Amino acid sequence: MKILVAVKRVLDYNVKARVNAEGTGIDLANVKMSMNPFDEIAVEEALRIKEAGKADEIIVVSMGVSQSQETIRTALAMGADRGILVESDDELQPLAVAKLLAAIAKREEPGLVIVGKQAIDDDSNQTGQMFAALMDWPQATFASSVDVDGDKMKVTREVDGGLETIEVSLPALITTDLRLNEPRYAKLPNIMKAKKKQLDVITPAELEVDTTSKLKVVKVEEPEQRKAGEIVGSVAELVDKLKNEAKVI
Amino acid sequence: MSYSAPTKQMQFLLDHVVGMADVAALPGYEDATPDIVAAILEEAGKFASEVLAPLNWEGDQQGAKWSEEGVTTPDGWKEAYTQFAEAGWNGLAFSPEHGGQGMPGLLSAAVQEMWHSSNMAFGLCPLLTQGAVHAIASHATDELKQAYLEKMVSGLWTGTMNLTEPQAGSDLAAVRATATPEGDHYLVKGQKIFITYGDHDMTENTIHLVLARTPDAPEGVKGISLFVVPKFLLNADGTPGARNDARCVSIEHKLGIHASPTCVMSFGDNEGAVGYLVGEENRGLMYMFTMMNEARLAVGIEGYAVAEMAYQRALAFARDRKQGPVLLGQDTDVTGIVNHPDVRRMLMTMRSQIEVARVMAYDCAAAFDFAGHHADAEVREKFKRRGELLTPIVKGWSTEVGVELCSLGVQIHGGMGFIEETGAAQHLRDSRITPIYEGTTGIQANDLLGRKTMYDGGQGVDELLADMRITQDALAASGNPDAAAANLALTISIDQISNVSQLLLKEENPAVAAAAASDYLMLMGYATGSWAMSRVVLATEQLEDKAFASLQLALAKFYFDKIAPHAGAHFLAIENGQADYYQIDQAIL
Numbered sequence: 036m037k038i039l040v041a042v043k044r045v046l047d048y049n050v051k052a053r054v055n056a057e058g059t060g061i062d063l064a065n066v067k068m069s070m071n072p073f074d075e076i077a078v079e080e081a082l083r084i085k086e087a088g089k090a091d092e093i094i095v096v097s098m099g100v101s102q103s104q105e106t107i108r109t110a111l112a113m114g115a116d117r118g119i120l121v122e123s124d125d126e127l128q129p130l131a132v133a134k135l136l137a138a139i140a141k142r143e144e145p146g147l148v149i150v151g152k153q154a155i156d157d158d159s160n161q162t163g164q165m166f167a168a169l170m171d172w173p174q175a176t177f178a179s180s181v182d183v184d185g186d187k188m189k190v191t192r193e194v195d196g197g198l199e200t201i202e203v204s205l206p207a208l209i210t211t212d213l214r215l216n217e218p219r220y221a222k223l224p225n226i227m228k229a230k231k232k233q234l235d236v237i238t239p240a241e242l243e244v245d246t247t248s249k250l251k252v253v254k255v256e257e258p259e260q261r262k263a264g265e266i267v268g269s270v271a272e273l274v275d276k277l278k279n280e281a282k283v284i
Numbered sequence: 285m286s287y288s289a290p291t292k293q294m295q296f297l298l299d300h301v302v303g304m305a306d307v308a309a310l311p312g313y314e315d316a317t318p319d320i321v322a323a324i325l326e327e328a329g330k331f332a333s334e335v336l337a338p339l340n341w342e343g344d345q346q347g348a349k350w351s352e353e354g355v356t357t358p359d360g361w362k363e364a365y366t367q368f369a370e371a372g373w374n375g376l377a378f379s380p381e382h383g384g385q386g387m388p389g390l391l392s393a394a395v396q397e398m399w400h401s402s403n404m405a406f407g408l409c410p411l412l413t414q415g416a417v418h419a420i421a422s423h424a425t426d427e428l429k430q431a432y433l434e435k436m437v438s439g440l441w442t443g444t445m446n447l448t449e450p451q452a453g454s455d456l457a458a459v460r461a462t463a464t465p466e467g468d469h470y471l472v473k474g475q476k477i478f479i480t481y482g483d484h485d486m487t488e489n490t491i492h493l494v495l496a497r498t499p500d501a502p503e504g505v506k507g508i509s510l511f512v513v514p515k516f517l518l519n520a521d522g523t524p525g526a527r528n529d530a531r532c533v534s535i536e537h538k539l540g541i542h543a544s545p546t547c548v549m550s551f552g553d554n555e556g557a558v559g560y561l562v563g564e565e566n567r568g569l570m571y572m573f574t575m576m577n578e579a580r581l582a583v584g585i586e587g588y589a590v591a592e593m594a595y596q597r598a599l600a601f602a603r604d605r606k607q608g609p610v611l612l613g614q615d616t617d618v619t620g621i622v623n624h625p626d627v628r629r630m631l632m633t634m635r636s637q638i639e640v641a642r643v644m645a646y647d648c649a650a651a652f653d654f655a656g657h658h659a660d661a662e663v664r665e666k667f668k669r670r671g672e673l674l675t676p677i678v679k680g681w682s683t684e685v686g687v688e689l690c691s692l693g694v695q696i697h698g699g700m701g702f703i704e705e706t707g708a709a710q711h712l713r714d715s716r717i718t719p720i721y722e723g724t725t726g727i728q729a730n731d732l733l734g735r736k737t738m739y740d741g742g743q744g745v746d747e748l749l750a751d752m753r754i755t756q757d758a759l760a761a762s763g764n765p766d767a768a769a770a771n772l773a774l775t776i777s778i779d780q781i782s783n784v785s786q787l788l789l790k791e792e793n794p795a796v797a798a799a800a801a802s803d804y805l806m807l808m809g810y811a812t813g814s815w816a817m818s819r820v821v822l823a824t825e826q827l828e829d830k831a832f833a834s835l836q837l838a839l840a841k842f843y844f845d846k847i848a849p850h851a852g853a854h855f856l857a858i859e860n861g862q863a864d865y866y867q868i869d870q871a872i873l
């Protein structure tokens with residue numbers, strides 16, 4: 036079985052995001068970029084399934100600018116087998132990414148596709164679900180435990196108020212949650228080997244996918260600064276303020 | 285406070301100032317391509333900040349513990365070491381012949397900084413293994429190499445260096461440990477002190493390299509031999525077997541690096557410790573010297589690595605801590621102390637000198653890469669001289685300055701800096717050993733003046749000056765105003781080095797020259813720093829990232845204006861003439 040893992044190059048989680056001067060997005064000029072942390076978990080899970088002898092090949096896919104090759108190389112250094120970059124300088128929204136991923140899935144015919152539940156830059160949480168719908172595959176989102184057994188798979192999902200375990204038939208899609216696993220550190224010999232692994236660069240046009248954005252970003256703003264607190268003199272004053280100023284009771 | 289590896293800064297210096305591409309073009313370093321270098325820096329940085337840094341404070345507070353059964357490292361140490369070795373980091377710069385990755389020393393210098401910034405007490409263990417590996421790889425028999433190297437390169441076993449004895453510190457002529465031949469091996473007896481990671485619980489075996497005298501050995505340094513003494517003797521299949529008669533009898537209570545066990549080692553208390561001769565008898569000290577340069581470079585790196593961590597901590601505090609409004613302007617709101625001029629001064633003092641120290645260490649590492657790998661023997665010779673000239677400067681200057689900078693790191697925190705829980709004090713305590721071990725600053729100064737300047741009649745210094753003048757020409761040709769300012773500073777530095785070297789070369793009384801050695805060392809540090817920053821100024825012309833370029837220019841200007849003048853004080857001190865210290869009876873001091 037092949038496993039397809041999608042990874043996204045995003046602002047490093049340690050970097051404090053700043054809105055750009057035009058108010059149209061996050062300022063990405065000269066800031067550190069890394070693999071989306073949820074996608075690292077996706078790569079790790081694929082590696083564990085392969086190490087358990089339940090998969091033969093892990094293909095890492097990314098979509099976006101040329102530098103996304105570095106992100107794919109990171110996954111290859113962790114142990115994935117080969118990579119595909121769909122190169123595009125345009126903004127790629129979740130539906131476009133889902134379509135591109137579907138086009139690749141049709142070519143590669145994986146038994147399992149694993150993606151992060153969301154990317155930490157836009158927090159869309161849509162790509163995996165859209166992909167499954169496009170492919171008409173079962174989807175197991177927010178996975179905190181995965182157990183592949185032949186052509187079936189048990190997945191524990193983190194849902195509101197608890198855990199839900201479902202069984203899906205393969206091929207299927209998984210989106211990873213934070214507690215699924217702890218991604219490994221790349222080993223030095225694997226970092227060196229990663230360079231020699233196959234990494235194909237293709238375009239959306241080759242996949243015959245129209246990536247035109249369907250959504251328009253109107254404005255991006257920083258969250259409002261937290262205001263200083265106030266010490267009240269009595270319970271009566273507190274109740275008064277809650278009632279008349281904050282208007283919450 | 286977490287550590288964040290300054291990969292962007294490192295990458296800039298490697299690519300544009302020191303010339304990683306030239307090193308990668310050397311035979312044997314073909315794998316050091318830009319993408320591999322970037323990936324290695326990235327992943328090493330991740331490992332340092334996520335695995336090593338979180339153990340630093342706890343390691344300091346817990347410290348290593350001694351008992352009859354052996355030394356126990358702090359919680360988490362063993363797991364981190366296992367991860368470190370399994371990830372292959374130990375083998376980064378070792379020869380592929382023994383299972384290493386064969387990467388250039390230049391890249392290794394950058395990576396080593398990360399281990400020492402994030403956790404110096406941890407980083408010391410692989411540092412010592414490195415020395416032991418090179419001693420065996422360069423001088424031991426094939427049999428010993430086969431038995432030990434691969435497992436030490438992978439980090440499965442660690443190595444130690446056993447030189448010092450209570451009466452033999454800087455003066456190794458006084459070594460008394462003995463080695464008596466018995467069949468195919470020797471029996472080693474004697475006590476060694478200050479043995480870093482002499483015993484620990486992180487690996488299944490520890491391989492000691494021990495200096496000792498054979499029965500008929502001549503007196504002094506010409507009668508010292510080098511031996512491999514494993515903690516566990518090897519079975520026929522190469523696995524660790526019977527316990528050797530080599531034990532840690534106590535560990536020291538130190539100012540810093542608490543998590544790194546500093547052991548008193550006792551060899552041969554009972555039947556005698558089985559040891560195997562490295563190379564030939566009586567050549568042990570020479571063998572030690574072949575790896576001394578590398579170990580000294582590594583300690584020089586420690587010097588600024590700890591200062592880098594102190595800087596990151598101080599900067600974060602200075603941004604966060606709000607006191608008083610800014611000095612000028614109408615704004616009466618309290619501001620982060622980072623906006624107060626004197627705090628800026630301290631931060632810039634730290635950052636600019638860390639940058640200079642980094643360039644010097646990279647230059648030194650690159651010189652040894654050239655010396656080891658260049659196709660042309662003459663070029664190899666020249667770079668060997670360069671590496672050997674820079675080594676005492678990197679070791680001496682960068683550690684002396686490193687301690688000063690860690691002290692500034694405390695200062696920026698104000699009263700909080702004096703409180704242990706803040707963490708700034710640990711860096712100062714840890715850094716304090718760096719000007720001492722692997723040869724004190726005094727030893728480095730004598731080495732620089734005696735062996736590296738006077739011994740070759742100033743050839744190494746002249747070659748350095750010639751390269752500095754090439755930079756001078758490039759600054760003159762550049763036409764940008766920052767280059768012109770750099771040229772002024774560089775010209776002064778060139779004159780200082782040239783004049784002082786000539787002055788000292790003429791000195792016939794070695795005792796008088798020795799009295800100037802320390803000033804000479806510090807002058808060479810500050811003045812070659814101007815050269816480093818001049819090249820930084822030139823390199824900014826290649827940068828597209830304008831904000832980063834302006835930071836580099838600001839650091840360079842600060843260095844030229846505020847730091848380089850220190851060289852002038854040392855220049856004057858030397859020019860004023862050397863007191864003959866023997867004229868004063870020490871009894872009246």
